[in-house]
């Protein structure tokens with residue numbers, strides 16, 4: 296018999312993700328869901344639609360979440376953690392509101408949320424919390440008794456998130472031609488966001504100084520690069536760069552873009568680059584198109600050997616990390632001691648997003664944080 300782990304007071308875990316289209320007819324309605332009220336230029340939308348059509352209108356993200364769901368259920372069962380796991384998305388079926396309704400109908404009263412986004416930022420945290428608030432409002436409108444919803448802390452520096460990425464980079468280096476391997480640089484990539492959003496990310500107003508998005512990514516990049524050096528005995532120079540920029544051209548977003556970075560490295564005489572998408576939890580469309588298709592084609596034109604390393608996806612170590620986070624948060628909620636696990640210098644993230652954390656452009660209600668209008 297495995298030890299029995301205690302998730303009290305929680306009675307369910309909700310895997311909350313982005314969602315993606317599952318066929319050509321889904322692409323346009325999916326993009327409308329994503330960009331409603333977000334001010335994305337029409338041209339950009341057409342372009343992004345083409346990325347999906349290139350892959351038959353199917354994003355890999357939903358299958359990746361199905362695999363993660365399986366990995367979580369298997370890990371929980373093997374470790375005596377009796378906690379049902381549900382799955383809902385912000386932008387495509389199964390929709391968050393439908394999943395939350397199902398959970399309420401099943402009698403779930405205390406729900407813990409795992410978002411497939413490891414870092415602080417409006418897009419990676421508060422926007423998920425706004426969607427939770429919208430879903431709760433919808434259920435309230437249906438006359439349902441609302442459950443209490445909490446969100447797991449940011450896990451960017453949890454070993455179960457970092458270590459699979461180290462393996463990925465080591466494997467990608469090994470795939471490079473031997474004569475360029477030792478001189479290879481590492482390009483850690485993440486989603487570009489508006490600099491205004493990056494500057495205010497994380498707790499602000501006396502609880503930190505903003506800038507958490509970049510700071511957290513730099514820390515993960517450093518941790519991965521150091522572990523790679525320990526494993527390979529080679530110190531590969533690295534830089535944090537950005538991908539998947541969207542929005543209007545006159546609004547500043549985080550730079551440099553991965554394609555410009557590859558050109559710059561090539562011009563500087565760097566013999567090869569490993570692109571490591573540390574900003575993402577799975578190899579979804581931003582990875583498949585922006586790195587494997589676009590950036591890889593640019594590298595080929597330059598004659599620069601590149602490889603792209605894997606994200607954590609459904610790695611059993613990531614599932615174990617989620618179990619660890621669930622057990623930790625449950626203990627905290629019971630008023631017991633917990634020993635939050637985190638690598639590196641930043642320490643474990645806050646358990647509950649404080650008031651004003653990762654502010655939005657517009658004032659909208661957000662659940663599962665200190666400024667939630669829900670209990």
Ligand SMILES: CC1=C(CCC(=O)O)c2cc3nc(cc4[nH]c(cc5[nH]c(cc1n2)c(C)c5CCC(=O)O)c(CCC(=O)O)c4C)C(CCC(=O)O)=C3C
Nearest residue numbers: 313315329333343354356411412418419486541579580581
């Ligand atoms: C920080 C961040 C993450 C990482 C955290 C997380 O994972 O949540 C992320 C993930 C994802 N982004 C995704 C897809 C899209 N993101 C878009 C647009 C935007 N993303 C933004 C940021 C982020 N995005 C921002 C600031 C915008 C501008 C519009 C706005 O301010 O809201 C658009 C609109 C078209 C475009 O402009 O690109 C699409 C289609 C998919 C699904 C991929 C698939 O289908 O496999 C995933 C996982």
Ligand SMILES: [Fe+2]
Nearest residue numbers: 418486539581
């Ligand atoms: Fe995005």
